[in-house]
Amino acid sequence: MSESLSYASEKSGLPPGSLVHVGEVHEYEQKITVIDYNKSSLNRRTIKTIEELLPYKTTDTITWVIIDGLKDVSIIDAIGQHFDIHGLVLEDILNTHQRPKFEEFDDYLYIVIKAISLAADKFNVEYEQVSLLLLNKFVFTFKEKPDALFEPLLTRLNNDKSHLRNLGTDYLAYVIMDSIVDEYFSLQDTFDELIETVEDELLTDPSAQTLNTIQKIKRELIFLRRSVSPMRELLASIQRCESPLIKDKTKRYFGDIYDHVIRVTEAMESYRDLISGMLDIYLSSVSNKMNETMKVLTVFASIFIPLTFIAGVYGMNFEYMPELKWRWGYPALWMIFIGVSVFLLRFFKKKDWL
Amino acid sequence: MSESLSYASEKSGLPPGSLVHVGEVHEYEQKITVIDYNKSSLNRRTIKTIEELLPYKTTDTITWVIIDGLKDVSIIDAIGQHFDIHGLVLEDILNTHQRPKFEEFDDYLYIVIKAISLAADKFNVEYEQVSLLLLNKFVFTFKEKPDALFEPLLTRLNNDKSHLRNLGTDYLAYVIMDSIVDEYFSLQDTFDELIETVEDELLTDPSAQTLNTIQKIKRELIFLRRSVSPMRELLASIQRCESPLIKDKTKRYFGDIYDHVIRVTEAMESYRDLISGMLDIYLSSVSNKMNETMKVLTVFASIFIPLTFIAGVYGMNFEYMPELKWRWGYPALWMIFIGVSVFLLRFFKKKDWL
Amino acid sequence: MSESLSYASEKSGLPPGSLVHVGEVHEYEQKITVIDYNKSSLNRRTIKTIEELLPYKTTDTITWVIIDGLKDVSIIDAIGQHFDIHGLVLEDILNTHQRPKFEEFDDYLYIVIKAISLAADKFNVEYEQVSLLLLNKFVFTFKEKPDALFEPLLTRLNNDKSHLRNLGTDYLAYVIMDSIVDEYFSLQDTFDELIETVEDELLTDPSAQTLNTIQKIKRELIFLRRSVSPMRELLASIQRCESPLIKDKTKRYFGDIYDHVIRVTEAMESYRDLISGMLDIYLSSVSNKMNETMKVLTVFASIFIPLTFIAGVYGMNFEYMPELKWRWGYPALWMIFIGVSVFLLRFFKKKDWL
Amino acid sequence: MSESLSYASEKSGLPPGSLVHVGEVHEYEQKITVIDYNKSSLNRRTIKTIEELLPYKTTDTITWVIIDGLKDVSIIDAIGQHFDIHGLVLEDILNTHQRPKFEEFDDYLYIVIKAISLAADKFNVEYEQVSLLLLNKFVFTFKEKPDALFEPLLTRLNNDKSHLRNLGTDYLAYVIMDSIVDEYFSLQDTFDELIETVEDELLTDPSAQTLNTIQKIKRELIFLRRSVSPMRELLASIQRCESPLIKDKTKRYFGDIYDHVIRVTEAMESYRDLISGMLDIYLSSVSNKMNETMKVLTVFASIFIPLTFIAGVYGMNFEYMPELKWRWGYPALWMIFIGVSVFLLRFFKKKDWL
């Protein structure tokens, strides 16, 4: 079942500001990874409590904290206290039903986006909510579960010649978002392939399965749009934002992600249009195929109906039916049978009914 | 019958400003509950006349007045006089066909929203109009009928450690609205379940009942949208409003409700899209099932038609029909009958008509 | 025939500014009623010529002039001259194909709206164009025909305790517009009833008549939208307008009409959505009913077809057909006939084809 | 073939600024008519070369130059040189595939609109592009072909009491545009009639011809919208324009045309909605008629099928069939035949299948 179709009301009834994890529960151990780096050095370790982060507050390095899993509410709570994060933000981090959004605070920025992954063998989009807190010297990323989403970035960071090592937290945030949005293009490719397959099937051999696939694509597009289209607004807000946390130079990079999101959004729109056309084609081709069958069967029946009538005539018991006495009456009748069949077949063919 | 489909014109013909209750009449006793609180103390009692409220005007505490039921117009009238409320606002409070809206006056703010509840066993959305007057030290809430809508809030207020006890009327208004909007998520869950059920039915066994459910969901979505979508504009207005009655700090909380409303609205849009696809699937699958039946029956008939013809041939009374005299003619003909049937069955099968 | 579908081009070819009555001609006598009032006195009389109005120009009272019927162009012309009204406005007053609009001039405001009435027994919306000239001490209203549209207002005005008697021409204009917009809610009620009836018919016994009603509602909605939706813009303009002719205090009243218009407009949108769903339901239920009939008939035929074949077999004239000689052959065959029928009936029933 | 569907690329490949006539070529002689007037005098003559216009440059009169036909590019070129018109404007005048637009230059304004005419006997909209250059003392109008489009205006100009004679080029431009837009209402009337006819046909006797008419209306509406809807923007631009060439007083007149255009546009939208409903009605009524036929034929066949079976039974050759020996067997069977038919007819009738 799609993530978007569940648990939305779990928290309803609780006071606002209550820290409760709302969303699918992943039975993973929660993990906190800290990557502390500057131009010359990089340090990666796993910590148990948020208090271990406090020493980094006084250093000049950039500290990226990755929290995998949202089960342990106390971690989020501790971050809130030590880094002075607004209660509603903490609540939103824990609720994985957020729509992508960007919120500006005095000392930090809060970004929510949806990472997308695709099971290789089956067409099944999985969404993971990634929350991002961007502070002056810290970047916190919150993920629903431990996965390899950020591995390529970590590899890149390890390389001390990387551009990334010289720049601030805003550029790190950009790189994180860019890597997530890049995954959307993979999804687009999968849609492309799928749609092409369906188009071929429609022309050659449409089946109920084809209809199912069409419906599935339509459904996924509906949910996908809900995750992707708010990104547009989000990135426009980042570009407009006047917080000193995002440098003007970095804004052009966010503009690049903005372009990518628009391209994906427009592709989604095209798919929608293509798909809607396909449903019509499917319905018409299924009904055509059905009609063809019925037509052939009806023609088939129509040929035997007059023959049966003729046979019926000569099965009558009138005393005076001269034909019955004729020597060649029976074979002649067979000639008539064949003649009528051939005539009707030709007639139907000419009328293009066969 | 849906509340939205009734009584709209009841008052037409009356002069503007006439205080008349327009809407479904609920035969409940009207009840006025007063909750007067500050950080240290909370006092809850039921009063009979609005005049009993006047002493609270001079205290420093926050006074929340809950009016259950709109039958007694004189209560509304008295509030209007003692708290200097505009005539049109009083009129709007009494008319339960309002669309959600926000109006700013010098000394008070007026908010109308729709509370939603759902009968547990049946899919039947019930709307209740909640009007909210937000003054400096007073909050008035007007409900159509006495129900447990605010009970969780009252429980929370009772707790003197609650955040709520320290903050002003604007935060109280936020908490009230938040609890109403939270109910929308329950509704969303119900829709989710319903749609999933319908989708399963469509794939396994679509019936006229399925069509009815689809139509019912569609219908409820139409009415729901009328109640939910103006909330977006309403909350945006609250955030933009410059009245000192709403503190800047509280605006971020209203922003949180705004996010919730957008999420619900987008979910509604998705349901609409899903539902419209379903209608097509339903129509196509019903027609497919029908066609399958017709095809099988036609094939069935088509096999017997030539056999009947052959039987007719040997029922003819020609004098010279050598086959009739043959010793094994009759059994041979049975062979032919069986042979023709088998051949046609295979042929139809091969053609994929069976 | 709907008023909106006629005479649009009557005047085409004439120079702009020519005063010609364009629209349906009503064969009524034209009537000019003058209501002159202030807080303490009210005077109502019928006049013949516009010149009789001139003395009122110098009094302090408010003068409401109601012109019923537009046949006599000279009346309009005289108003134009004596009250200095722009030629295009006079032209627009005489052309009853206007869309609702608001125009601001230095000394007066011009408002066009559509009054709606409904023949009680039949569903037939009738539109009447009402033009309104709002001057400092005068209000002119132009109606297409004499009817009781303003009677309730006149009754109210007669009451010297009425709010209305204390306020200016802007409040009078508000009251006039409010009474017209209130009628829209009656129409909404009629639509509600009609749609409910149609929905019931669709579920129980859809007929060609149902389709006609659906189409009729759709059609009326299309024309209604043309009259109602520009009201939104019109009222927004009034609220934004900075003419001293409309006092700030009165604007909130116009805001109330604005809310009403939005409610009606949204209801119309809901009807549209409901109606479009209904057409699909109708088509599918008619086709379902048809298909059911065809299926039963086909099943019926399919049972007799094999029986006829068997009867045909024993009608054959082979010399050696041992069954024909059997003592109980004929009754046995009847057993077979019955057996085959029962078997097929059960089979079809099991397959859910019957 | 519709003008809008041709020649769009004729000029592609040429450098911008090349003066070439793009569009349908009309084989008429090109004609230049000059009307020079002021309050007291009017002078109308036909000239051969643009140079003959130069003396008017120094007079105080208003000079209206009508160019019928665009074949002779040199005329346009000469106007460009003598009156200092931008090359792109000259190019646009010669390309009759323009969409209506308004362009502001320092010394002149450029307006393109589409005149519409309708062949009286057949429903066939013809478009003619009219370009208008509005200078301080000159108005140039360029038409595709010589026709009577401006005759009513010329008659009006001849009358020296006409308002028109006292006012400037901006008012002349208004009058020209007004007369063109007035023609749109004639078109609207034709659509009204056509749609009414089609609606009647749909209810009484829908045929393939009806479908063709529906499709034709739809098609014409699509092209019409392309010519009419940019007019809205065009007229709004004129009203906003701050060029001294258009006096504030005249702007209200352009506002009047704006209203007309909106009315026409809204009517077009209504037609679209009506037409789309009609297509559904047509499809459903054709399919209903078809189904009715099939149903009656199937019922007809279903009555004979059991009769034929019974006749087949008594055609069997069993030796022991007691009924065959009965004296009244044959007439009794006829009773049975009739009885079965009547019973089935009644049954089918009761089931509402007949």
Next chain:
Amino acid sequence: MSESLSYASEKSGLPPGSLVHVGEVHEYEQKITVIDYNKSSLNRRTIKTIEELLPYKTTDTITWVIIDGLKDVSIIDAIGQHFDIHGLVLEDILNTHQRPKFEEFDDYLYIVIKAISLAADKFNVEYEQVSLLLLNKFVFTFKEKPDALFEPLLTRLNNDKSHLRNLGTDYLAYVIMDSIVDEYFSLQDTFDELIETVEDELLTDPSAQTLNTIQKIKRELIFLRRSVSPMRELLASIQRCESPLIKDKTKRYFGDIYDHVIRVTEAMESYRDLISGMLDIYLSSVSNKMNETMKVLTVFASIFIPLTFIAGVYGMNFEYMPELKWRWGYPALWMIFIGVSVFLLRFFKKKDWL
């Protein structure tokens, strides 16, 4: 396969700023052509390395550099270094999945548009991405493959009387874009022809091929819109842009392209509407044709069914069937056969079923 449906994710996973060619790889040799001109002289040559361009930096002439093919990333890289181009721009140049866009930098402007070409014999739109860097004295154009796209421009440049030779890089950029947009009109013509053909086919003889063409047009329109509609925004941005690189005088020329793009966009919208109507017509006409066939066959069968029944009656073996003994019974029955057929034929004809 359409270019728009491929390779979108090729680069996903790479760090931003990596120069990799993303898109269809064309196996052509990369070619760099330099056209250096001023009013009096023009010099055209082919170079191998970007370094050969450096001397032009100090001259006063305008230098147009055409790069055909994007295989060799080092060329792009060199341009980036020598002309100080932003890394993201270089990346975008190499990625041929861009949507048309305009980006403003301090020292240069970056424009991406899509050139369209059409295989002459088959309806197959080919897209080529053209990137344009506009500097003070340089214009770089990047094309995916070597083709004759710019040949007409080069010819025009060779002519030293050309307007083009006197003007700056902004005018050159305009001319390049204009020549690309002009090609859109050719495409429009092809669509016109195609749609006309399809409309004729629909009226005379709709086939599955017609449906395919309709679907193909629809599909191409979807992709085309993705390439054309962002052009509108792009050209509006250019007109609004305040960079000194684009002179005010030249902006009116870009306004001309803007008009062209709007015309093409509106034509596309019309095609969409036309096409969607066609699909309905197709479905209805195919189903009509099918139904006609079925109706004729059913009528045909319905005539023989009663005849067969009558023949069956006289095939019964009752001992007392007086008709069988009649001398003229058999010929009389033939009269009845013929009479019944004629009667039914006439009846069916009258009922309009034949």
